[in-house]
Amino acid sequence: RKEVEQDPGPFNVPEGATVAFNCTYSNSASQSFFWYRQDCRKEPKLLMSVYSSGNEDGRFTAQLNRASQYISLLIRDSKLSDSATYLCVVIRFSGGYNKLIFGAGTRLAVHP
Amino acid sequence: NAGVTQTPKFQVLKTGQSMTLQCAQDMNHNSMYWYRQDPGMGLRLIYYSASEGTTDKGEVPNGYNVSRLNKREFSLRLESAAPSQTSVYFCASSLTQGTNYGYTFGSGTRLTVV
Numbered sequence: 001r002k003e004v005e006q007d008p009g010p011f012n013v014p015e016g017a018t019v020a021f022n023c024t025y026s027n028s029a030s031q032s033f034f035w036y037r038q039d040c041r042k043e044p045k046l047l048m049s050v051y052s053s054g055n056e057d058g059r060f061t062a063q064l065n066r067a068s069q070y071i072s073l074l075i076r077d078s079k080l081s082d083s084a085t086y087l088c089v090v091i092r093f094s095g096g097y098n099k100l101i102f103g104a105g106t107r108l109a110v111h112p
Numbered sequence: 113n114a115g116v117t118q119t120p121k122f123q124v125l126k127t128g129q130s131m132t133l134q135c136a137q138d139m140n141h142n143s144m145y146w147y148r149q150d151p152g153m154g155l156r157l158i159y160y161s162a163s164e165g166t167t168d169k170g171e172v173p174n175g176y177n178v179s180r181l182n183k184r185e186f187s188l189r190l191e192s193a194a195p196s197q198t199s200v201y202f203c204a205s206s207l208t209q210g211t212n213y214g215y216t217f218g219s220g221t222r223l224t225v226v
Contacts, residue, residue: 004154034214043202044155046214087154097168098209102154 003027006088006103013110017078021106023071023088030101032091033064035073038105039084047073047086078110114138118203118218125193125225133188133221135203141216143209144186145170146178148199149220155202161186162209193225 005024013019025033033050048055050062050071061074071088088103116137125131137144142163147155157170161180175197177189186205190197203218 002154008152041220043217043219045217049214097160097162099170100155100157100215102156104152104154 001026002104004088004090004101004103006086006106008104008106010107010109013078013108015078015080015110015112017110018074018076019078019108020075021073021086021088021108023073023103023106025069025071025088025090025101027090027092028069030069030090030092031098033071034089034091035060035062035071036087036089036102037084038087044087044102075108078108080110080112083108083110116203116205116216116218118201118221120221121219122222123224125190125223127194127225129193130189130191131193132190133201133203133223134185135187135218136185137203137205137216138184139205139207139216140183141205141207142183143206144180145204145206145215146176146186146188147202147204147217148172149202150199158188158201160209190223193223195225197223198225199223 035047036044037047038044050064055062059076063072085105085107087105119134145160146158149155159178161167164183201221204215206215
């Protein structure tokens with residue numbers, strides 16, 4: 001079982017839809033949590049950090065549930081430009097360094 | 113504002129050949145990393161350098177070596193390429209090897225070993 005699990009998708013949604021991605025992590029020692037966005041054949045880029053209190057940035061809302069070891073990303077009013085792969089990332093200290101553990105990503109395709 | 117620059121962008125090697133992937137950052141970051149990304153696997157850490165003068169192994173270091181040439185530059189070397197090393201390689205940097213700073217990635221090197 002992977003340490004960070006994501007539904008690979010793809011999620012195919014029309015413009016204007018609300019879409020939610022889920023991510024679970026298996027190691028309770030995980031300390032920090034992020035969502036990254038990766039466009040096709042491009043590098044990952046930090047989208048937002050994730051906190052237990054929730055974190056909102058425009059149309060994007062991220063939430064962390066430490067008890068359930070569950071992270072979510074909600075995108076409201078989807079745009080064509082939101083089409084990308086969304087990577088769930090957790091950080092925990094292991095082997096002498098702060099280790100970033102990436103999920104394999106959830107692909108989103110927004111269509112007109 | 114270049115950020116993290118990787119070269120080359122594409123490379124085809126024959127099994128057994130060697131090559132060095134170059135990475136440079138201009139953000140005065142202390143920590144630098146090399147990742148590989150394979151389909152369905154997520155990014156996996158090959159080597160990292162927490163600060164200038166130090167390098168350490170990540171999850172998948174076998175078959176690779178690294179050099180932190182100075183604060184800006186961190187290179188990855190494949191001494192004898194194998195088909196299993198066909199992948200997309202990303203260099204990244206962060207202000208510190210800490211938990212709350214996002215990582216900035218280079219645009220990647222697509223390597224095929226035949």
